[in-house]
Amino acid sequence: MTALVEVKGLDKAFGGVHAVEGVSFSVEAGQVYSVIGPNGAGKTTLFNLITGLYTPTKGEIRLNGESTAKLEPNQLAERGMCRTFQQMQICMNMTAIENVMLGRHLQLKSNLFTTLFRLPSLRHNEEAARKRAAELMEYVGCGDYLGAEASAMSYGALKRLEIARALAAEPKVILLDEPAAGLNAVETAALEELIRKIAQQGITVMLVEHDMKLVMGISDRLLVLNYGRVLAEGTPEEIRQNPDVIAAYLGG
Amino acid sequence: MLNRFMQSRLQGLVVLTLILIILPAFLSNPFHYELATQIAILAATVVGLNLLVGFAGQISLGHAGFFGLGAYFSGIATGTYGWPSVPALVAGAIIVGIIAWIVGRPILRLKGHYLSMATLAVGFIIAIILNNERAITGGPDGMPVPAFEVFGWELSPFGTYSLFGLEISGVQAWYMFSSVILLLAVWFALNLIQSPIGRALRSVKGSEVAASVVGVDTAKYKSLVFVISAIYASLMGGLYAHFQGFITPAIASFEFSILFITMVVLGGMGSTFGVILGAVVLKLLPQVLADFQDLEHVMFGLILMLTMIFMPKGLLPTLTAAVSKRIRKKTGGEA
């Protein structure tokens, strides 16, 4: 079985600084795979590389066996990769549900002619998309905001809205960048539940997270980064017992 | 509440239709009709420009270039080569669309002030060409444009026509025609905005990265909306040329581009009905200020500055927000 996401010898340098250096790992389909490490370890940079926002200085990333080197983020989305951001990227000029409907973009093939004349086929598809978006908002737990402007939503709700948007694209793999940051204990528990539900659907989840309790509880495998390099890789149990990790991170 | 109402598709369109029907009761002479027609055409242009600026968040300081190209294409095709008006308009729009697509691809990679610089440059180059190619365009002195005609039937501001037995003047006929055009322009714009394409456009403004990671090809959509707004400008430029009967390169000038973008920003970026209000205000303001003679420009500049400082979101969004706030206070409810 080939890995869904495969990273080999990945390098990214800004100026002379290596944010990510010689990183290799692979994620099997259906796993919850977490990337942890102290601030500045290169976790978000790694996500930006995988999702095509940054171009690697060296190394290779494969999605479903295909090299992503020449692919733009939107082409990666077409191939089933979607993500959320540590610094949320919500379109504040739209309503909450429109943000989620934006996630349906790839499923909604529309041409200019049907759009300009608002032909029945378009209206039909739009209604279906709106219904699906509403379901997803309920699913992630922002059902209260169905009629709201995105700008009127709380921080925690926006974080869930971003997940709903990513799910709307029907991804094979979803990358969540610090979804628990800024959430309280209750919200974090709900988030953990949500991630489990997503994984049970068969969607591969990649996670960058600081909340160790959350990460250790739900991950199948973990990657520990330190100063841009891989410190350790393995199951939560292996990571917990890895002396390097204990010394550099958990113990510190 | 009111905000919602103004934004919802059909209600806004109904209100606009009613205004356009009732308005003639207040228009007492041909000059008023002329102004109203000009406003309708300019408003339709900025409805198109607003798709680019207000919804997709891309600045253009050169849109008069496309407006001027459309006007000159219509003028030259019908005047010099004897084409019928409608094919000339359509052909002009196609050519301008292609030009916009060709220059748009590289330009729209630019961001912020670099984009405004580049669009400004494109507009300037078009204006300079129109000014200098005297053999074709008549140069700075301008050129006459034949009346608009459809199937041999001529629509001239100086003619008289009968409609359902009523005798109407040429400017009145033009007013009706341009009103229909404006309504169509608005209808198309509203349809576009509230569609998957429209969402993709707005997401480019909201967050380009977010758009790209859910599969929106942002470069493609930026080009698309740039072309659409250029086509709007070209078509309206062509109509404007026919209505005016005479055009000069001034309609492609930097000043005209600034006028267009100011209509959008003053009226309210991202508000289709707001930018129409912007067109009304900016076209009427000089008429009102003309009484101040020497002070005209001083007043105009001052009003522009003050409005933008105190209503940075534009006239209509600010007004509707104020009114709905008051309504909320009166009813005492939260929603």
Add this chain to the structure above:
Amino acid sequence: MLAEFLQYLFTGVTIGATYALIALGFTLIYNASHVINFAQGEFLMIGGMATVSLTAMGVPMVIAIVLAITLAGVLGIALQRFAIAPAKQADVVTLIIITIGASIFIRGIAQLVWGKEYHVMQNFSSDEPIRVFGAVLNSQSLWVLGIGAVVVVALVLFFTKTLIGKAILATSMNKEAARLVGIRTQMVLMLAFMVSALLGSVAGIVVAPITFTSYDIGIILGLKGFVAAAIGGLGSGVGAVVGGLALGIVEAMAAGYISSDYKDAVAFSMILLVLFFMPRGLFGAKVVERV
């Protein structure tokens, strides 16, 4: 041949030095506040027009120049204080419209005071042209270049040696951080607009004897300055100078060898060409978008 080339070169470098000064004005304000000031050209106009009218009233030229520059400086401060500062959270486009409103306002007042006619300003020194290998060099060109060079050196010293200059740089890099270390950022912004206005007016004054001056001269010169700043890369001082000189020279050569009708088109084609290949100009800062 050589004479012709030299002639175009002299013209280009002279006007290019003026563009460079205007571009530096744009750069200064852009760096301090990320505003593109479309009223920048009006500082030029004010400088030239005030000097002309004051000398016509019998004020000695040196004093007239000092007064004109002071007037422009006050105007710069007023622009920041009353038009830019109140519009804190405004969009980029909104700010552009505000500065355009300001430029229409200033131009309107200039038209009231000075009328619509062209005004001629006398050369700073002798009207006797200098001949170099058959080409004619207007003595005023030397003034333009000399003063341009002095201004550039003064600016460099200002930003590297004085506390105020460093405060402006700090504010441009990080406004919040600058405020935290005790820099009064609002003062700094006003100062940036003032210095920018001074630069503009100096450019307007030195070039006035060559181009003549009128109430609306600021529009096109201001835009050319913006083009120069963008060619060099917004925010780069070196870029502004290089961009200005390059623009002036290319424009003069094109006007001489190709067609003077398309002189202005050359400037705008040049900026498009530069931006096609270098989206941030020649010396513009590279930024990594953080998400």
